Amino acid sequence: MTTTKPILSLQHLQKQFGQHQVLEDISFDIQQGEIMTIIGPSGGGKSTTLRCINLLEKPTAGKICFHGENILDPGYQLNRYRAKVGMVFQQFNLFINKNVLENCMIGPELVLKKSPEEAKATALGNLKLVGMSPYIDAKPNQLSGGQQQRVAIARAISMNPELLLFDEPTSALDPEMVNEVLTVMKKLAATGLTMIIVTHELAFAKEVSDQIAFISGGVVAEAGTPAVMLEHPKLEATQKFLRHFNA
Amino acid sequence: MKSRLTACLTNLLVLCSLLLGFGQFQSVQAAKHEPTLKIGMEANYPPYNWTQTTATHGAAPIDGSKQFANGYDVQIAKIIGRHLHRRVVVEKTQWDGLLPALTSGKIDLIIAGMSPTSDRRKVINFSQPYRKSTFVIIVNKASKFATAKGLNDFIEARLTAQQGTLHYDLIKQLRGAKRENAMTDFSAMRQSLQSGTIDGYVAEDIEYESYHRVNKNIVAINLSRMKGFKVAESDAITSIGVKKRNTTLLRQVNRILATVSAAKRVALMNAAVRQQPRAGDSQTTQEKHENLFVKIMRQYGGMILSGVGMTLLLALVGTIVGFVIGLLVGIVRTIPTPTTRGKRILLRIVKWLLSVYVEIFRGTPMMVQAAVIYYGIAQLWHINLNRTVAALLIVSINTGAYLAEVIRGGITATPQGQFEAASALGMSHSQKMWHIILPQAIRNCLPSITNEFIVNIKDTSVLSIISVSELFFVGTTVASQTFEFFPTYFIISVIYLILTFSITRIFNLIERRLAGPKNYDLMGNQLQVGLMESEIQHDDNN
C-alpha cells in the first residue's frame, strides 16, 4: 500500500491569517481510492486545511503535491486542478439563480467544455444516484437542507473529480435529514472515489474511513486506522475529544 | 424570457421614434444650396424673437425642429443673410448658453436683443447698435408703485429682472427696493407679476408694448427719464454679437446695418410687436377656460407628443447604456488582485480612474455636466455635437456613474459561498461573474435600476440648458407662446406622472417574471418520489 505514489500529499502546510498562525504544520498522504476522515475540536484548523487543499485559501508555506507535483509552484494549471478536486460545503452553496439540473450542468459545460447533451446526461445520472431526479426543475430555495446537500453532491461528482472534499456536510442539517446525506456518501465511498471528509459523525467515520486524522491546534496531532483512532487513541487530547462525543 | 425582454425594449424604442416623428427629428433640409448663417437667440423674447409653428410673416426655420422663429431680431438677421447670400437658420439657445455657443462656433451671430456690456465685450465683439432702448419698470396698475416718479419711490418693492442681464443690476439704483431672485425669461416674470409674487420687473419699453397688448392691467414707469438714473451708453443699445477672431464678418455686418434706415428699423419693430404671439381672447370667461386643456392639446399636441418621445428616448437609452457602463465599471472594480506585479499596478490605475469617474459624475449636477460637455467639446476640439447625441451621451454617462455603485453593491452583497462554490468547480473569474454572480447581483439591483429610469424621466428636464426638445423644454415653449402657464404645466406634469407610473408597473412585471414560477413540478409522480426516498433508506440498512 505504501509503495504506490499518493494522489495527494500535504507537506508541512502552514497558513497564517495576519498575525494568527492557524495551520502550524499539516502533513499527510492520501492514496488513490482512500477515504480519510478528519476530526478535531472546533477552531483546530480542519476547514482551513480543506480550503487550502482546494485553494480557496492560499497557504503561506509548505507543499501540496497532486500526483507528485506541487500545485503551489508558479505556472501550475490551477483551474485544471480545481476541476479535478471537488468540494461539498457545510452550507451547500447551490447557485441560487439556477435550478437543480442547471446547477449540475454548469460546471461540466463551462469548465470541462462538455456538450449540453452530454452534461445533461451526466447530471441526470448523478441526480438519480442521490435520489433527486424528481426535483430537476426546482430552485435551491424550494428544497429542504438535506435535498440541497444531495444536489450539491451531485453537482460535485458531475465534474467527475479525482478527489472530493467534504466540510461537515451534515452539520447544518436537521437530525432527520442527516441520514439521507450520509447514505449518499456511503454509496460514493463504494464507487472507489478518493474522499477527504471533515465530520463529527463518528459512527459513519468508523464505517467508511481508511484512516482518521485528528487535527488540533493547527497540526495533525494523531492519525491512524479507525480501529486504533477510535478505540485506543494514544494522545490525551484525542481521548478527551472522543469522550466528549461518546458521552 | 430574455428575448421577450429584448422585444419589450425594442417596442419601447420604436414608440419613442414614432412619437419623435410628430415633429422633432425632421430637421430642416433646405432645397437651396446656399450656405447657412446660424443665428443664436432664445426665440422666447418677443418682440425681439419668438417661436411659432408656421412660416408666416417671413419667419426663419429653427434648426433641428419643425418650428420657426420670428421677430425683430429674425428680420434683421434676414437682411444680413440676404446681403451675404446665406440662408438664415435659427439656433434656439437659452440666454446663458448664447455666449458659449458663439465662442465654441455653434452659431455665427448672436442676434438676441443683447446689449454690448463691457463684461460681454471681453469675450466677444459687438456690431454697431441695431436698436436703442428705453428702460422701464412694469408694475400692475393697481399697485401702489404705479405712481412712482423717482428713484426713491420704490421702498420695499419686490423687483426682479432677467437673469444675467443689465436689467437686474439696474434695480440696485432704486433705493430701498428688494431685489428678488432673477428669472430666466419674460414669461416667468409676467406670470409672477400677475400672481403677485413680485411687484414689478425691469425691462425695455418694448416689453411693455408687447405685454400691454395682452394685459391691459399694467403700466410702465420710465426709468431712463428719472433724475439720477445712470446707464452706460453701451447698455442702452442692442447689438449683434460676433466671435472675436471673426473680424471679416463683423465688418460685413456693420456695413449691412448701415444700409438699414432708422425709419425701416421702427417699421420692423412695430411689425414685430403686432405679429408677436399673444394669449387667446379666452382669458377671462369661465366657460372658455374649461376648454383650455383641449385647446392646448389640439394646437400643440404634436409638439408635446414629440417632447414625450424625446424624454422617453433619453431616459430609455440613457438607462440602458448607463446600465452597461455601470455593469462594466462595477465588474472591473470588483476584480480580485492579480498575482503578477505589472497587472496589479495596471489594475490599480484603472480602478482609480473609474472611481474618479464615479465621484465626478455623482458629485456634480447633470445640468452642469451638460453645459460643460456640450460647449466644452465644441470649444476645445471644434467638434459640433448634435444636441440629441450630446444629451444621450450625458444621460448615459451620468446614469453609468450611479449604476456602477449600485451594481458594485449588488456584487459585494452576493453571498461569499456563491463565489466559493464556483471556484471549487474550477470556473475562471469571468465565468463566475457572468454565470453566477452577475445574474444574482442584477436581479437584486433591479429596483434601483427602475428607480434610476424614473429619475431619468424627470431629470432629463435639466437638459433644456442645451436646448434639447424634451418634454419640459416643449412645455416652456408652449407656455410662453400661449401665456397659459398653469394649464400647460399641469398637462406636462400629468404626462410625467403617467410615464413614471407606467414604467414602475412594467418593471414590477419584469421583476416578477425574472423571479420565475413560484412552484415547480415534480418530474414523475409522487409515488416515484416516495420510491426514491425509500430506496436510499433501504441502502442505508444494508
Ligand SMILES: Nc1ncnc2c1ncn2[C@@H]1O[C@H](COP(=O)(O)OP(=O)(O)OP(=O)(O)O)[C@@H](O)[C@H]1O
Ligand atoms: N479568514 C479568516 N481570517 C482569520 N482567521 C480565520 C479565518 N478563517 C479561519 N480563521 C481562524 O482559523 C482558526 C481555524 O478555523 P477553522 O475554520 O479551520 O476551524 P475548524 O477546525 O474547521 O473549526 P469548526 O469545527 O468550528 O468548523 C479559527 O481560530 C478561526 O478563527
Ligand SMILES: [Mg+2]
Ligand atoms: Mg470548520
